[in-house]
Amino acid sequence: GAVVSQHPSWVICKSGTSVKIECRSLDFQATTMFWYRQFPKQSLMLMATSNEGSKATYEQGVEKDKFLINHASLTLSTLTVTSAHPEDSSFYICSASPHKGQGNTEAFFGQGTRLTVV
Amino acid sequence: GENVEQHPSTLSVQEGDSAVIKCTYSDSASNYFPWYKQELGKGPQLIIDIRSNVGEKKDQRIAVTLNKTAKHFSLHITETQPEDSAVYFCAASMDQAGTALIFGKGTTLSVSS
Numbered sequence: 066g067a068v069v070s071q072h073p074s075w076v077i078c079k080s081g082t083s084v085k086i087e088c089r090s091l092d093f094q095a096t097t098m099f100w101y102r103q104f105p106k107q108s109l110m111l112m113a114t115s116n117e118g119s120k121a122t123y124e125q126g127v128e129k130d131k132f133l134i135n136h137a138s139l140t141l142s143t144l145t146v147t148s149a150h151p152e153d154s155s156f157y158i159c160s161a162s163p164h165k166g167q168g169n170t171e172a173f174f175g176q177g178t179r180l181t182v183v
Numbered sequence: 184g185e186n187v188e189q190h191p192s193t194l195s196v197q198e199g200d201s202a203v204i205k206c207t208y209s210d211s212a213s214n215y216f217p218w219y220k221q222e223l224g225k226g227p228q229l230i231i232d233i234r235s236n237v238g239e240k241k242d243q244r245i246a247v248t249l250n251k252t253a254k255h256f257s258l259h260i261t262e263t264q265p266e267d268s269a270v271y272f273c274a275a276s277m278d279q280a281g282t283a284l285i286f287g288k289g290t291t292l293s294v295s296s
Contacts, residue, residue: 109227111283111285160284171229174226174228
């Protein structure tokens, strides 16, 4: 199957700093990528939809100025957690769907990034 | 918007037994229903999916059934093995590229030997 690579797999940062997480589709082009957040023993909650070449669409309750998303190419989306605080500590997961016209809806997930803010 | 309910939240079975996890969805426009397996500290892995033009799909020990009228779908795992122990998530969406998946709350499956 297709491969989505997420980096880093874990990161520890100090409160007030910013952290960038990368999501890459390695063997297909992705017009759309999705960012999810998962708290321990909970489900994946959609944060935003990242669209190549345009602004991301954020879910209700997600601060777009805090979670900056950039989708500059068909294989890379980045999520930057700005001015991180301990409550931002979570497991962040991206997924990517193939470029329209190349396939169906199947979503491929990255391995996730464990963010710990101290 | 779509809402997906998943039951049970935890499931413990003996090795060799079958396990069944059930999900219901609210949006009749949804027509793509994947199931994911997630191991601790890792991203979800697709194990099987079904689209609304079929009622059942099977892949070795795993099967999924869909009742579109009742808006529910189920995952069936037969001859369970300890390595099947993980968290399983159902999801629903429209079958269009670029549509986000909405997930159920997950089922923690424990298979004891």
